[in-house]
Amino acid sequence: MQVVRLQDGLPEDFDRLRAAAAADGWRHMDRLAAEVAAGAPVFLALFAVRQGGSLAGIGGLTQEPMPDDGPPALRLRRVFVHPDARRQGVGRTLASALIQEGLDSVRRLTVHTDDVRAEAFWQAQGFTPVSGKAWNLEFQG
Template sequence: MRYFVERVNDLNALDIGKLVQESEKEGYRFVTRLVSEFEDGTNTFSKPGEALFCVVSEEGEVVAIGGINESPFAQDAGIARLRRFYVLEKVRRQGVGTLLQQEIVDYAKNQFKEITVRTDSAKADAFYRACGFEFDDSASETTHILRFR
C-alpha cells in the first residue's frame, strides 16, 4: 500500500475519528486535545513556521497525524516542539511514522534550529532515536532533541 503526506490547513476537513478513538483506547489524550485546541483556536498550527501534517492511504484514510509548533517552553523562537504525533496501530512498523516524521523534519529545518519532544514510551523513545533525535532529559518538558545547526 502507498501512503501520502499532506499538509493540513483545516483539521475540520479531515476524518480523524479513528485516530481519536484508538489513541484514547491506548490512554493517549493528545489527539483529542489536537481536535479541541483546533476548534477553540488555542492551537491551529498557524504561527510562523508552524505546520500540521497527516498521512493518507491510497483509499483516502487518514492513518497518522503530527505537527510542529513554536516550543511553548523555550524563550528562543528558533526552538520547535513536535506535537500531536500519532500513527494508527494497524500501519505501525510499515514506515508510515518515519514518512510523517521526515516530512515534518524537512519542513522544520527551514523554519527552526531544533525540535524538541517529550515521551514516556519506550517504543516512542526508540522511534525518535531512529529518526535522529538525541535523548536529552535535562529539561523536565523534553526527552529528545533534534538539532539542525
C-alpha cells in the same frame, strides 16, 4: 502513501485516529481536536498521512512551549500513527515531513514523550536524549 498539509481543520476520518489513541490510553488526539476546534493558531504546520485513502497518521509542529537559553527550537507535537498502519513507514514519512518543515526555520527540534517505544522511534529518526529540559529528545540540524 500521501502526506497532506492540513489547513482547514481536521480530516473527516479523524475520529478513527482519535478512537485508536484513546484505546491505547492516549489523550493527545483529544487535545489536538480541542486545539483545532478552538481556532487558536497553535500549529505552525499540521500534517496528515493517508495510506490507501485512510488517515493513517497525524502530527504537528509548534513553537517550543518551554524555551531555554539555547538556540530557538520547534516542538513536534500530537504525533500519532494508527495501530493498523504501524511498521509500514507511515511514522517515518510523517516524521520526515515534520523534520524537514521544522529545519526550514530553525536548527533545533524537540520532542517530549513518556513512552519507551515512541522514544526509540524518535531516536531512530536522529533525535538524541537530553535531560533537565521540558523535552526529553532533541534534533540538531
